[in-house]
Amino acid sequence: MILNEKIAAQLPDWRNRVRKLVKESGEVVVDQVTISQIYGGARNIKCLVTDISYVDPNEGIRFRGFTIPELIAQLPKPAGAEMPYVGGLYYLLLVGEIPSEAEALEVEKEWKDRGEVPQYIFDILLALPSDIHPLTMFSVAVLAMQRESLFARQYHGDLKKEDYWIPTLEDSLNLTAKLPAIAAYVYRLKYKDGQRIASDPNLDWGADFAHMMGVPAKGYDDLSRLYFLLHSDHESGNVSAHATHLVGSSLSDVYYATSAGLNGLAGPLHGLANQECLGWLLSVYEKFGGVPSKEQLRQFAWDTLNSGHVIPGYGHAVLRKTDPRFTAQLEFGTQHFPNDDVFKLASLVYDVVPDVLKEQGKAKDPWPNVDAISGALQYHYGVREFDFYTVMFGVSRLLGVTANAVWARALGQPIERPKSLTTAMLENAAQKAKVPA
Numbered sequence: 358m359i360l361n362e363k364i365a366a367q368l369p370d371w372r373n374r375v376r377k378l379v380k381e382s383g384e385v386v387v388d389q390v391t392i393s394q395i396y397g398g399a400r401n402i403k404c405l406v407t408d409i410s411y412v413d414p415n416e417g418i419r420f421r422g423f424t425i426p427e428l429i430a431q432l433p434k435p436a437g438a439e440m441p442y443v444g445g446l447y448y449l450l451l452v453g454e455i456p457s458e459a460e461a462l463e464v465e466k467e468w469k470d471r472g473e474v475p476q477y478i479f480d481i482l483l484a485l486p487s488d489i490h491p492l493t494m495f496s497v498a499v500l501a502m503q504r505e506s507l508f509a510r511q512y513h514g515d516l517k518k519e520d521y522w523i524p525t526l527e528d529s530l531n532l533t534a535k536l537p538a539i540a541a542y543v544y545r546l547k548y549k550d551g552q553r554i555a556s557d558p559n560l561d562w563g564a565d566f567a568h569m570m571g572v573p574a575k576g577y578d579d580l581s582r583l584y585f586l587l588h589s590d591h592e593s594g595n596v597s598a599h600a601t602h603l604v605g606s607s608l609s610d611v612y613y614a615t616s617a618g619l620n621g622l623a624g625p626l627h628g629l630a631n632q633e634c635l636g637w638l639l640s641v642y643e644k645f646g647g648v649p650s651k652e653q654l655r656q657f658a659w660d661t662l663n664s665g666h667v668i669p670g671y672g673h674a675v676l677r678k679t680d681p682r683f684t685a686q687l688e689f690g691t692q693h694f695p696n697d698d699v700f701k702l703a704s705l706v707y708d709v710v711p712d713v714l715k716e717q718g719k720a721k722d723p724w725p726n727v728d729a730i731s732g733a734l735q736y737h738y739g740v741r742e743f744d745f746y747t748v749m750f751g752v753s754r755l756l757g758v759t760a761n762a763v764w765a766r767a768l769g770q771p772i773e774r775p776k777s778l779t780t781a782m783l784e785n786a787a788q789k790a791k792v793p794a
C-alpha cells in the first residue's frame with residue numbers, strides 16, 4: 358500500500374533526526390511556565406510536538422507547511438469539482454507531500470475497499486434512545502468498532518515497538534473509511550426516515566458523504582470536501598487532538614483514542630460552538646424578522662455579553678487574527694450564495710462583533726474562528742439540524758488525529774505524564790520569587 362511505503366521510506370531519517378535532537382540537545386530550555394499558565398489551562402505552554410500542522414497566531418493553520426488557499430489550489434480535485442479529494446488531504450497529512458492525482462486516488466480506493474460498516478454498529482445505533490445527542494451516537498459507534506482493532510490484537514502477539522505504527526495505520530484507514538457512512542446513518546436515523554442510503558462506488562469520500570446524507574443540492578459535495586479539509590487538524594493542543602493523543606499515548610488503539618477525542622469535541626467551548634453559533638445567528642434573525650441593521654446587531658451582541666454569555670464563533674486560544682478557515686468558508690458562500698439571508702447575517706456579524714469584543718476588552722482574540730460561519734453554509738443546503746454539525750466536525754477531525762496517532766507510534770512517542778503541584782507549593786514558589794536573592 359502506497360501510504361505504508363511512503364511512511365516507511367521516511368522513517369529512518371525521522372527517527373535519526375529525533376534521536377539526535379533529544380540526545381544532543383535534550384536539556385535545552387524551550388519555554389518557561391508561569392503560575393497563571395498552570396492555573397490557566399496550560400495555555401500556550403510549549404510541550405507538545407507534531408509535524409502535521411501548525412497554527413501561527415497571526416496567520417492561522419498550515420497543514421504540512423501549506424496554507425488553506427495553497428491546498429485548495431494544489432491538491433488534486435475530482436473532474437468538475439472546486440474542492441480537492443479528501444483522500445489527497447489524508448495523503449498529505451500522513452506523508453507530508455502533495456499527492457499526485459493517482460496517489461490521492463489510491464487513498465480514495467483504500468477507503469472504498471474498507472468502507473463497509475459492520476452490521477452490529479448499525480444495530481447499536483438503532484438501540485440507542487432517540488433523544489440522544491448525535492455526537493454521542495457517533496462516538497459510541499467509533500468506540501464499539503474497537504473490536505476491529507488490528508493494533509490491539511497484534512500488540513498481544515509478537516508486534517515489535519518499531520512496527521506499532523503499521524497496524525495503527527491499518528486501523529486508521531479502516532476507521533476513517535467508514536466515517537462518512539456512520540455519520541450519514543446517524544443523520545438519517547436521527548432526523549430522517551431512518552433508511553440508509555447505500556454508498557455510491559463512483560463517488561469520492563467527500564461526495565459520497567453528501568450522497569449518503571441524502572442532500573441532493575448541487576454544490577453540497579464541494580462544501581463537504583471543503584468542510585472536511587478545514588476541520589481536519591489544528592495542531593496538537595486543542596481538546597479533541599490532545600485528548601486523542603493523551604489516550605493513545607497509553608497505547609490504547611485509535612478507536613479508543615479517537616472516541617475520547619470526539620467526547621472532547623462535544624464541549625460548547627470547542628466543537629459544539631458551531632451549533633451554538635448558528636443558534637445565535639437564528640435568534641438574531643428571529644428577533645428582527647430578518648437581517649438586522651448594524652446598530653441593531655451591535656446592541657444584540659452587547660445584550661449577549663451583558664447576560665454573561667460568550668459570542669459563539671468568536672475568539673480563540675491561539676489565534677489573534679481572523680481564522681483562515683473562516684475566510685475559506687466566507688469565500689465559498691460569497692461565491693455560491695451571496696444573497697442567502699443567514700449567510701448575509703453571518704457576514705454582517707463579522708463586520709460588527711470584532712469591534713464589540715474589542716470595546717468590551719476581555720477576549721484576547723476578537724476575530725471569528727472556524728465555527729462562526731460553518732453552520733450558515735450547512736443551513737443553506739438544508740442541513741438544518743444544528744446538533745449534527747459537531748458530528749461532521751468529528752468526521753473531519755478524525756483525519757488529523759489518526760494521522761498524528763500513526764506518527765506518534767512511528768516515532769515512539771511515550772505515555773504522557775505531566776507533573777502536578779499543589780496550590781501550597783505554588784504559593785511557596787510565589788513567595789520565594791518575591792524574596793530578593
Ligand code: HAX
Pocket residue numbers: 595625626627628629630662666667668669670671672673674675719720721722726727728
Ligand atoms: N465572547 C465573549 N467573551 C469572550 C469570547 C467571546 N467570543 N472569547 C473570549 N471571551 C472572554 C473569555 O470568556 C474570558 O473571560 P473571563 O476572563 O471572564 O473568563 C476572556 O474573554 C479571556 O478569554 P481568552 O483568553 O481570550 O480566551 P480563551 O483562550 O480562554 O478561550 C475560547 C478561547 C475559544 C474558548 C473563547 O474565545 C470562547 O469561549 N469563544 C466562544 C466559543 C467558541 O467560539 N468556541 C470555538 C473555538 C474554536 C474551536 O475550538 N472550535 O472547535
